[in-house]
Every structure is written in structure tokens, then in C-alpha cells.
Amino acid sequence: MSARLHALGILKAYLGGKNEVVVETGNTVRETIRALDIPPEIVALVLVNDTPQSKEYRVQDGDVVTLMAVVGGG
Amino acid sequence: MNGYGGNILRVNLTTGKIAKEPTPPELARDFLGGRGFGAYFLFQEVPQGADPLGPENKLIISSGPLSGLLIPGAGKCDFACKSPLTGGYAGASLGGHLTAEIKYAGLDSIILEGISPKPVYLFIDDDRIELRDAASLWGKGAITVEKALKDQLGEEFQIACVGPGAENGVRYAHINHDYGRQAGRGGVGTVMGAKKVKALAIRGTRAIPVADLDAYRRAARNLYDACKQSELLKPWQNLGTTMVVSWCDEVGALPTRNFSAGSFEGGKTLYGPVMREQIVVTDKGCFGCPSPCGKYSRTKRYGTNVEGPEYETIGMIGSNLGIANIEDVAQINFLCDEWGVDTISAGGAIAWAMECYEKGILTKAETGGLDLKFGNVEAVLTLIPQIAKREGLGALLAEGTRRAARALGKGSEKFAIEVKGMEQSAYATHSATAMLLAYMTADVGAHHNRAWAITYDLQVGRELVNADKVARVIWLQHIRPMFDTLGACRLQWVELNIDLELYPPALAAITGVERSWRDLELVSERIWNLTRMYWVREVPGFGRAWDMPPQRFYAEPPKTGVTAGKITSLDDVNKLLDLYYEQRGWDANGLPKPETLKRLGLDKLVA
Numbered sequence: 001m002s003a004r005l006h007a008l009g010i011l012k013a014y015l016g017g018k019n020e021v022v023v024e025t026g027n028t029v030r031e032t033i034r035a036l037d038i039p040p041e042i043v044a045l046v047l048v049n050d051t052p053q054s055k056e057y058r059v060q061d062g063d064v065v066t067l068m069a070v071v072g073g074g
Numbered sequence: 075m076n077g078y079g080g081n082i083l084r085v086n087l088t089t090g091k092i093a094k095e096p097t098p099p100e101l102a103r104d105f106l107g108g109r110g111f112g113a114y115f116l117f118q119e120v121p122q123g124a125d126p127l128g129p130e131n132k133l134i135i136s137s138g139p140l141s142g143l144l145i146p147g148a149g150k151c152d153f154a155c156k157s158p159l160t161g162g163y164a165g166a167s168l169g170g171h172l173t174a175e176i177k178y179a180g181l182d183s184i185i186l187e188g189i190s191p192k193p194v195y196l197f198i199d200d201d202r203i204e205l206r207d208a209a210s211l212w213g214k215g216a217i218t219v220e221k222a223l224k225d226q227l228g229e230e231f232q233i234a235c236v237g238p239g240a241e242n243g244v245r246y247a248h249i250n251h252d253y254g255r256q257a258g259r260g261g262v263g264t265v266m267g268a269k270k271v272k273a274l275a276i277r278g279t280r281a282i283p284v285a286d287l288d289a290y291r292r293a294a295r296n297l298y299d300a301c302k303q304s305e306l307l308k309p310w311q312n313l314g315t316t317m318v319v320s321w322c323d324e325v326g327a328l329p330t331r332n333f334s335a336g337s338f339e340g341g342k343t344l345y346g347p348v349m350r351e352q353i354v355v356t357d358k359g360c361f362g363c364p365s366p367c368g369k370y371s372r373t374k375r376y377g378t379n380v381e382g383p384e385y386e387t388i389g390m391i392g393s394n395l396g397i398a399n400i401e402d403v404a405q406i407n408f409l410c411d412e413w414g415v416d417t418i419s420a421g422g423a424i425a426w427a428m429e430c431y432e433k434g435i436l437t438k439a440e441t442g443g444l445d446l447k448f449g450n451v452e453a454v455l456t457l458i459p460q461i462a463k464r465e466g467l468g469a470l471l472a473e474g475t476r477r478a479a480r481a482l483g484k485g486s487e488k489f490a491i492e493v494k495g496m497e498q499s500a501y502a503t504h505s506a507t508a509m510l511l512a513y514m515t516a517d518v519g520a521h522h523n524r525a526w527a528i529t530y531d532l533q534v535g536r537e538l539v540n541a542d543k544v545a546r547v548i549w550l551q552h553i554r555p556m557f558d559t560l561g562a563c564r565l566q567w568v569e570l571n572i573d574l575e576l577y578p579p580a581l582a583a584i585t586g587v588e589r590s591w592r593d594l595e596l597v598s599e600r601i602w603n604l605t606r607m608y609w610v611r612e613v614p615g616f617g618r619a620w621d622m623p624p625q626r627f628y629a630e631p632p633k634t635g636v637t638a639g640k641i642t643s644l645d646d647v648n649k650l651l652d653l654y655y656e657q658r659g660w661d662a663n664g665l666p667k668p669e670t671l672k673r674l675g676l677d678k679l680v681a
Contacts, residue, residue: 008305008306008309009305009306009571010571039532039533040324041324041325041532042529042532042533043321044317044318044320044321045309045313045317045320045321047309052313052346052347054320055324066309068306068309068317069529070317070318070321070529
């Protein structure tokens with residue numbers, strides 16, 4: 001039972017430069033990114049299977065979770 | 075001159091004289107274009123003490139060396155004048171397609187001087203340049219006028235026009251273009267209205283000379299490829315600036331009820347994905363844009379079409395007014411666009427009035443019977459036309475928050491959320507010291523355009539005050555406005571994260587002059603110090619006090635949300651300024667030192 005987490009832009013640095021890691025299911029996105037030492041407050045957008053979701057979304061088997069940081073604003 | 079239209083157009087509205095002069099090469103060398111040209115002409119030509127609404131003020135409309143070329147988002151146009159809102163420098167940036175036509179018409183800047191004896195619009199079709207009667211357009215809404223002129227002249231003409239707010243002297247009237255893009259801040263539209271110029275209609279057909287065509291093609295291709303290959307492109311294009319609504323709400327930066335808090339209990343109804351699902355019809359981009367972030371929307375309830383709302387508008391006339399419905403925000407946005415007033419300043423002024431009402435400082439006797447509580451949509455829908463027409467309470471709010479608070483008194487100055495007289499845009503800065511400093515020191519007043527540092531606050535520690543943070547703000551104040559100087563959009567760099575180093579080869583291929591980012595930062599620093607000296611020249615006693623933030627951000631911690639109880643101390647505010655002045659080469663009162671001006675080659679200009 002696993003899902004994939006994909007970090008975009010500057011968030012890659014938190015994955016040791018990797019684009020993607022495998023994560024456990026059953027946790028919220030917030031719990032998942034905390035476990036990866038990514039500060040939740042710098043993640044601006046969470047997409048799950050290309051659909052925007054909140055950080056309280058509970059990760060399910062087969063999900064592709066994509067994280068995007070706010071870089072520089074409008 | 076490679077990369078330039080080659081001419082400055084002067085239009086004396088008092089006499090009707092229209093004249094072109096060659097763009098001075100040394101001006102292009104030292105100030106590049108766009109924002110640089112605007113700041114230079116303003117400082118050099120508008121006499122000290124000029125009335126912002128009088129004939130001595132000038133409206134300077136400038137393209138940059140990248141404008142109109144195959145560079146991502148090369149549609150940025152700069153509007154500069156003495157601000158009727160702040161009394162200092164006004165510089166507003168407009169997207170869309172206008173600046174490309176300016177270049178194709180062989181122009182770099184258009185300088186509107188004097189005041190026309192009757193309403194006119196400026197017609198430019200290459201060398202055919204005329205002031206045309208605009209009596210039939212006067213009094214009409216900005217979106218309506220743009221459509222009327224497009225219908226009359228043809229789609230190839232790019233239109234920039236003002237609404238009734240500008241005609242009636244609202245101090246934060248904007249200039250509309252492309253059905254909902256604006257040069258929004260500081261009252262640049264007010265100055266155009268005061269000059270009795272209802273619109274600009276421009277078409278050009280000339281080619282822009284380029285120094286090295288092959289190198290230009292390669293450099294341009296590299297820029298576009300980087301944009302298209304960015305993995306950030308798809309989510310950015312999907313939501314545009316509305317992406318940050320939920321984030322700001324989460325981190326306590328979403329202005330709520332006149333910036334009394336940074337998180338809004340009704341915020342979820344305003345989030346980007348909700349807006350996308352409920353009202354967005356299509357994406358909309360500016361000239362040459364590979365990542366169209368504009369959202370064109372239609373409201374079912376009101377049956378109106380509007381570009382946006384953008385994040386800033388959602389913050390300022392949504393959460394900051396206690397309004398929790400995206401259709402209502404879109405409708406208020408539409409009214410601001412049509413009546414011709416800046417959504418950010420209008421939102422700030424109305425939020426201040428709502429707080430006055432809830433505190434009993436304003437009563438129904440002054441509001442004309444409006445129940446001006448936070449969240450009252452109908453009251454806001456009524457107030458926007460009143461502001462534009464200067465009727466009832468609208469006459470007070472049309473003056474801007476600082477003047478309105480000073481006129482009303484009764485302690486309302488304490489919650490006037492502005493710096494230098496400009497209403498703060500949509501980031502609550504109770505606990506975000508870099509963003510607070512960015513607002514305190516922006517050269518037009520409290521606007522986010524110059525430095526957007528709030529993510530940096532979150533990354534390094536939002537309450538931290540140190541030299542690195544200050545240096546980051548200054549670096550942003552040099553890099554971001556450089557895009558407004560070059561005449562291209564910064565968002566491909568900011569949001570798609572493309573490499574800044576892709577730009578200098580393109581600029582060199584176009585102009586034939588090699589410039590590194592270090593060179594460009596020096597030009598930006600020159601412009602920054604020139605606009606600072608404009609404030610020094612125009613505002614008696616200008617100095618440190620003008621850089622102080624609204625009291626709310628150092629004396630009133632929010633009671634709700636994630637920033638509840640958090641506040642930047644007054645000591646830290648002063649420490650931020652001390653560090654900032656030191657790094658800028660300014661004295662303790664915030665005035666550029668003579669050696670700083672000399673290093674930047676400004677000593678003779680400002681003498």
C-alpha cells in the first residue's frame with residue numbers, strides 16, 4: 001500500500017534533489033510532508049492525481065501527490 | 075537604436091501640439107526603458123511642487139527594450155507621474171498588449187503634458203497621430219469605452235482608457251486595458267482623467283531593429299523552452315495568482331476585516347480551486363505569454379464578465395471586507411473595473427470605513443443609511459459607484475484612506491492601513507518582517523510589486539530581523555522592478571522558476587549591449603535612488619516617518635488565526651529600517667547620502 005509524492009521547484013531540495021519519493025498511505029498530506037521535514041507552511045498547493053486538495057486529505061493507495069511551493073508571488 | 079522604438083512622443087494637451095524627438099542613447103544606457111524612463115522624465119521635467127492634477131504634472135507611458143519582442147510576457151508598460159494619492163512618485167505597471175503597439179509605432183515613451191480644454195482621446199496609427207474628440211465617451215465606463223473604440227477602430231488597435239472615477243478625481247483611479255488589466259496604483263488614471271484624456275488608441279506596424287537576429291532567436295527560444303518545460307507551468311496556469319489564497323489563509327497572511335487578522339473563517343469559499351470551478355470561463359494571457367495566468371470569469375448571479383479576480387482583489391474586497399462569496403467578489407471587481415477605480419485601494423478604503431462604522435465612528439447619518447458592517451455585499455456594491463461619482467460617503471473614500479482618516483479623525487487614523495498614503499495590498503504583515511519592510515520601503519507606497527518577500531519570511535523564520543533578511547528585500551527591490559524597466563513580465567521567473575541568466579543573452583542580442591545581472595541591478599539601484607530623491611524633493615520633511623508601517627502591525631496583534639497574539643515590536647521595526655538604510659547607503663533619516671548618489675551617477679541629476 002503506497003503512494004508517490006512528487007515535489008516541484010524549490011521543494012525538491014527537501015527530497016535530497018529527488019523528484020519523487022514513495023510515501024505511506026493512511027496519513028494526511030500534512031502529516032506526510034512533516035515526516036519528510038518539509039515545513040507545511042511553505043507548501044502552497046497540493047494536487048492529488050492532478051486535483052487540488054487540502055493538506056488534510058488522507059493519502060490513499062496509488063495516489064500521486066504533487067506539492068508546489070510559493071516562490072515569489074504576484 | 076537596436077531594441078527601441080527610437081522616439082519619444084510629446085503631446086501637449088493644452089496647445090494640441092504633437093512632436094517627436096529621438097530617444098536619447100544615454101537615457102537608454104543609464105535608465106534602459108520602462109520604469110527607468112518614467113522615473114527619469116518625471117524627476118527631470120515635472121517642476122518641484124507641481125499640482126498632481128494640474129497642467130504641470132505629466133503622465134509618462136513607457137515601453138522597454140524587450141517590449142513587443144519574442145520574449146515571454148513582453149507586454150509590460152510603465153505609467154509614471156506625480157501621484158495624486160501620495161504626493162510622491164507613482165509608477166504603475168500594466169500588462170496586456172499596449173506596449174507592443176507603442177514600440178511598433180516607433181515609440182519608446184509617450185509623454186502627456188498640460189490639460190486638454192475638452193475630452194479627447196489620443197489616436198496613434200504609426201505616424202498618424204491625432205487628438206480626437208471624446209465627448210461621446212466621457213462619463214462612460216472603462217470596459218464599455220474599450221469595446222466601443224475597438225468596434226469603431228478595429229481589433230488591431232490597443233486601447234487604454236479611464237472610467238468615471240478618473241474623470242471625477244478619485245485619487246486611486248486606474249487605467250484599464252484589454253478588458254480588465256489595469257495600471258492600477260497611485261492614481262495614474264486620475265492624472266489621465268485630470269488631463270481630459272479618456273483613452274489611448276494605438277496601432278503600429280513597424281519592425282523593431284535587433285542587433286543580432288540569430289542570437290536573438292536562440293535566446294528567445296531558450297526562454298520559451300524553459301517556460302514550456304517547467305513542471306510548474308500547468309498548476310500555475312490552472313490557478314494563476316489565486317493559487318496563494320489558501321496558502322495566505324493558512325499562514326495568517328490573508329487580510330481579514332481591515333487587516334485585523336490574517337486568516338478568514340470564510341476563506342475557503344474564496345480559494346483558487348473553488349473560483350476555477352465556480353466562475354472561471356477561460357485563461358487569458360498578455361503579449362507573448364507562454365503561461366497565461368489571467369482568469370476570465372462569468373458570474374451566474376450577476377450575469378457579468380470580468381477578468382479576475384486576481385489574488386490581490388480577492389484579499390482586499392473579499393476577506394478584508396468580510397465577504398465570503400467568490401461571485402460577490404467578482405461582481406465588485408467588475409464594478410471597480412468599469413467605474414475605473416483600483417480594487418486594492420478601494421478595498422482598503424472601504425475596509426477602513428467598515429471598521430469606523432462598527433466602532434461607531436461613522437453612523438448611518440454619514441453612510442447615507444448604509445449598514446456598513448463587514449460582510450455587507452449590497453453596501454459595497456452601492457459604494458463603488460458612489461466613490462467613482464464622489465457622492466455621499468463615496469466623496470470621503472475617494473480621497474484615499476490617509477486623507478479620509480485625517481478628515482474624520484476620532485482615532486480612525488490608528489487603523490488606516492497605508493504607507494506613504496497608499497493603501498497596503500493584500501498581505502497581512504503582523505508577523506512577517508521581510509514583507510513588512512517591503513511594504514514600508516516600496517517606492518510608491520505599500521505595494522507588493524517591488525518586493526514579495528513573504529515566502530522568504532516563512533522559509534527563514536517570520537519573526538527574524540537580521541541583515542540577511544534586509545539584503546533579501548533590497549535584492550528583490552532591484553530584480554523585480556527590472557522587469558518593469560525592460561518591459562517584460564517577471565512571473566515566468568517568479569512562478570515558473572526559469573533561470574534569470576536566460577535574460578541577459580536575449581537583451582544583449584536585441585540591443586547589442588552586453589549586460590550582466592550585476593549591471594542590471596546597478597541600473598535598478600539608480601532608479602530606486604532617483605525615485606527616493608523624488609519623494610525627498612516633493613514632500614516637505616520627507617524621511618524616516620514616511621517609512622513607518624501602520625500602527626496595527628506593531629501594536630495590535632491579531633486575536634484570531636495562526637498569527638493570533640503575534641506582532642512585530644516597534645523596536646524591531648526600527649531595527650529593520652536602520653539595517654535597510656545602512657545597506658542602501660542612506661542616512662539615519664532615510665535620505666540617500668551624497669556618496670551613494672555619486673556612485674550611482676545621480677549627483678548631477680538631483681543637484
